[in-house]
Amino acid sequence: MxxxxxxxxxxxxxxxxxxxxxxxxxxxxxTDSLFLKNYEQKILxxxxxxxxxxxxxxxxxxxxxxxxxxxxALQKQVKDLKNEVFSEKQKVADLNKGKVKxxxxxxxYQVDSLNTIILxxxxxxxxxxxxxxxxxxxxxxxxxxxxxKGKTEALTTLANTYRNRQxxxxxxxxxxxxVLRDMQLVGNNDEIKPILNDLQIYFNTQELLSKKFDAMQIxxxxxxxxxIKRQSKLLDxxxxxVEYYKDYNGTLKETIxxxxxxxxxxxxxxDTEIQKLKFxxxxxxxxxxxxxxxxxxxYPHLSNIVLEIIKRKQSNADxxxxxxxKQF
Numbered sequence: 001m002x003x004x005x006x007x008x009x010x011x012x013x014x015x016x017x018x019x020x021x022x023x024x025x026x027x028x029x030x031t032d033s034l035f036l037k038n039y040e041q042k043i044l045x046x047x048x049x050x051x052x053x054x055x056x057x058x059x060x061x062x063x064x065x066x067x068x069x070x071x072x073a074l075q076k077q078v079k080d081l082k083n084e085v086f087s088e089k090q091k092v093a094d095l096n097k098g099k100v101k102x103x104x105x106x107x108x109y110q111v112d113s114l115n116t117i118i119l120x121x122x123x124x125x126x127x128x129x130x131x132x133x134x135x136x137x138x139x140x141x142x143x144x145x146x147x148x149k150g151k152t153e154a155l156t157t158l159a160n161t162y163r164n165r166q167x168x169x170x171x172x173x174x175x176x177x178x179v180l181r182d183m184q185l186v187g188n189n190d191e192i193k194p195i196l197n198d199l200q201i202y203f204n205t206q207e208l209l210s211k212k213f214d215a216m217q218i219x220x221x222x223x224x225x226x227x228i229k230r231q232s233k234l235l236d237x238x239x240x241x242v243e244y245y246k247d248y249n250g251t252l253k254e255t256i257x258x259x260x261x262x263x264x265x266x267x268x269x270x271d272t273e274i275q276k277l278k279f280x281x282x283x284x285x286x287x288x289x290x291x292x293x294x295x296x297x298x299y300p301h302l303s304n305i306v307l308e309i310i311k312r313k314q315s316n317a318d319x320x321x322x323x324x325x326k327q328f
Contacts, residue, residue: 074125078118085114158185162195167232170195176203198228206238210300212327213249218242241298248293252302253328255289259309260322268317278317286310301327 088111162170162182179199186192205221208214225239259282268275286306290296297303305324312319 071125071129078122078125081114081118085111085118088114155185155189158182159189159192162192167195167198167230168234170199171202171232171234174199174203176200176207179203198230201225201228202235202238205242209241209245209298212301213245215246218245237298241295244295245299248296248299248302249328251293252289252296252305253325255285256305256309256321256324258285259313260325263318263320275317279313282309282313282317 088107091107165173179196183193183196183200186196201221201224205225208217208221222239222242225235225242228235262278262281262285266274266278266281268278286309290306296306305327308324309321312321
């Protein structure tokens with residue numbers, strides 16, 4: 001059979017479409033991280049606040065340790081005084097046995113004075129213990145209040161972000177991961193939770209386009225998308241992509257079957273010229289698909305298959321691609 005050689009204009013068309021393919025696939029992987037950066041900044045601020053609270057607690061611990069050190073010193077002083085009292089009492093007892101009464105009275109006065117000092121020191125220890133307890137309680141209360149204040153401010157900022165933006169803007173600035181994170185932060189907020197639920201439906205549905213076509217999952221996704229009552233161009237586009245996924249998927253499968261049929265009819269068999277001619281014919285078949293289904297780049301699963309075909313056939317036009325049919 002005579003091998004068809006592409007003419008100049010057709011080659012230009014192939015080259016332009018092939019370049020477009022690579023650009024689309026490269027651009028597709030990029031995501032808008034602006035929203036993540038905004039929320040990472042809020043999380044960083046909250047982390048800094050927690051660090052400040054930890055420092056405040058450390059100061060309380062250091063103060064408590066200082067009080068404890070003073071208490072131990074006072075307790076040692078009390079112990080020493082008690083020993084001295086005991087010694088003086090012993091002297092008083094000795095005096096009662098026959099020593100001079102005046103000396104005994106002086107010693108008794110000293111004993112009384114020491115007892116008075118001991119009472120004062122014990123009161124000082126009790127006062128310091130109470131001060132330590134009060135300081136610790138005040139520190140814990142302040143830490144709790146500051147933490148709650150920081151949480152409230154973060155939630156207010158988060159709520160305002162979702163409350164004051166259009167749905168399309170939120171879609172551009174959000175990711176599936178950021179939505180899940182914010183769901184945990186806002187809890188059951190009646191105003192913000194419905195917005196997050198709709199965003200989650202969008203990203204879950206968009207993820208289906210990166211997977212093997214599943215009719216049941218696509219049908220369920222369409223039902224959920226239709227329940228979103230918001231004005232959004234991106235949402236409308238996603239609805240269209242989901243609706244036509246079956247057609248794009250089926251036609252690409254047929255295209256691969258054509259390429260497999262071509263492999264059965266023609267073989268480059270290592271010949272450089274025939275390799276070029278066969279690869280051009282392969283590109284022609286792929287170009288027909290890309291031209292008729294020019295939005296195939298909206299389906300990452302399908303565009304990856306197209307890229308894999310080109311990758312294999314570019315170096316070896318006879319490369320087997322029959323295994324790719326298992327991805328449908």
